[in-house]
Amino acid sequence: MSEWETLQREAIVIDGHADTPQRFVDEGWDMADPVGTGMVSLETARAGGLDAEFFAVWVDPHEWPGRYAERSASLLAGVQQQLAKHPDAMVLGLSADDIVKAKAAGKFCVLLGLEGGHAIEASLEKLRAFYAQGVRYMTLTWTNTNEWADSSGDMDDANVQHHGGLTDFGREVIAEMNRLGMMVDVSHVSDATFWQVLECSTAPIIASHSSARALNGAMRNLTDEQLRAVATKRGIVMVNFYASFIDEAFREAWRATEAMRKPLYEAADKPWRERGVPAPYAASLTVDRAFYAEHVGKLFPAPRFEALIDHFDHIAKVAGIEHVGVGSDFDGFAILPEGLQSAADLPKITRVLLERGYTAEQLKLLLGGNMLRVMREVAAAGR
Template identity: 55%
Template sequence: MTDPQAVHQSAIVIDTHADTPQRFVDEHWDFTDPLNGGMLNYSSAKQGNLDAQFFSIWVDPNQYPANASAHRTLALIDGTLEQVRKHPDKLALCVSADDIVATHAQGKFAVLMGIEGGHSIENDLGLLRDYYRLGVRYMTLTWSNTNNWADSSGDIDDEKVQHHNGLTPFGKQIVAEMNRLGMMVDISHVSDKTFWDVIATTRTPVIASHSSARALTHAARNMTDEMLLAMKKNNGVVMVNFFPAFIDENWRKAWAAQEPERKQAQKALEAEYSAKGLPVPYTASDKIDREFAAKIGRAPFNSLIDHFDHVIKIAGIDHVGIGTDFDGIPVPPAGIDSAADLPKVTAALMARGYTADDLHKLLGGNLLRVFREVQAASDHNP
């Protein structure tokens, strides 16, 4: 098979990270509605042959106090499950690799969930188990904030934040409990030391749900070549993120240069909402980020393809996947406006010499393998 369109259509395409649930809850927006400024909806997914989506359950720690994060987490889970309830003819909740395959065979869209940020469990293994029971199948150990048991790459240089030199003993317990449950451990966002602690602790493969290559773009969120090799050894999978600041060094520098001004605008917005006693809705803060991103312009499409290429060269074709970060980033690279544009990634990689088999692995096969392996090692499958 040499036609990129045919290759893309014949694959089970899985994206491990999109921040769309906030739209369900805060905007009362429906997945079958027009995009209305978003990057992912039912129609764009169908156009781009996106078959399965891990919806990110992300609680902004700056807007929801530590003791309210579980409530917000549950609201986002409910918002996602409600989409499935409203559209049983189009959507199906999937909690295993086999579910994804079966749902794909039925021609339905597979809905999955991953929690982004361990602060959502409020230091409680019981809550972690409850989220699993509700259908959550991965957890990103930290978001950009260090929590009580794991350091984040987002604030690792902030002396005001109490760090733990990676994972605490309780953090290691959480990884062990996720292994036991059959919940994938996601190391996107964690600090370098946390990453190495996870690799030493986990007994199953791990994922990076939305991280790119640090050798090409020097963002702390990206993975070093040494980490990519460790992911290969772990039999895990690294999903390339589409955010220009993680895939294009020039764009990253321009974005970093705007930071003081951007923070000022966000602070003014926060003051406006806190005067009303309300958390800042993501749409409002995202609007500011989009305005600043527009001043920089779009990152070149090839920057994205370079990251896929690099991860494959270092970790191998069995350890790469897609983690777009749609609806969680202010702008994707040039040529990618929504999920409808995903076939362009397949075409570009095939133009670089990758085969149909390679693409079937990258587009979804690798994630299915890891998901199966994690679930097979759980105590649900003795």
């Protein structure tokens, strides 16, 4: 067995973000099934040495207005059904120690993250309820600004009421998350929100699925100043694999095709609109896959695998190796960099980082050790 294969098996490998629960609920898909068009399954996790995954409870605010609690409950139930169906293969993790125990037992550890603070419906009671159900981080916003925090996704929309970062209630949310021992996730937030979170959080923060803005201009990525600030707070930035957040040439060319793709999305959503029910996110992912397959190499270049490695390398050098991790965003998009198809391909990242000169001990931190530390520190701060 090669050095990188041995390392992948010895390390505790934790992925900070995957949108897989939608597949359970919207597609009736099972973790033991072939991965199909998805990216995470029991089989691909075993093949890639993936020990633990934060499944995102994400409610599309455009499709579920006024029904955030209903949708959240269905996604949580979908995860629980998978755990009940596969008790010999999967276990729910509530702490860093649970991840370590699951690996020792040869089980895949499922963790829960809430993506988008709109899901708590401006209620600290609902925030506490999510924690009681096993949620161990909350991404403060999705691409939408909510009642108490600004998002990076709509700062140029004059129709959206922004807050200049956090509202007073937003600061109460951060304080309550600190008290509970729930990790504060700054992926998706605006720059103003980011800096205000840094001021008021008393515990380390995370960016569960964000990359480096110095290499790719997407506002979802973090600047070098922000990377260093997360490190100062003893937090972690977990690299997102989405091609448009990784490869700048691909991002610009893909954005240029937006007008071509818009009617395709509308056509894909039409059957659901006619029935008066929310359109599943899978509909737009199907459009993206087909459009990419038809036009790659013509309208846009294939996103480069080395570009992904560059983000790991950059964040490790700017923030420090103790403050970088894996935050794939698997199943939340359709297009991965070349050479990656699913969680089974995670060892390729380990191999190339070894080739770039990172040591086995450094990579054990990047692959999961850093996240274990942050989870323990946040939990301890809460106690």
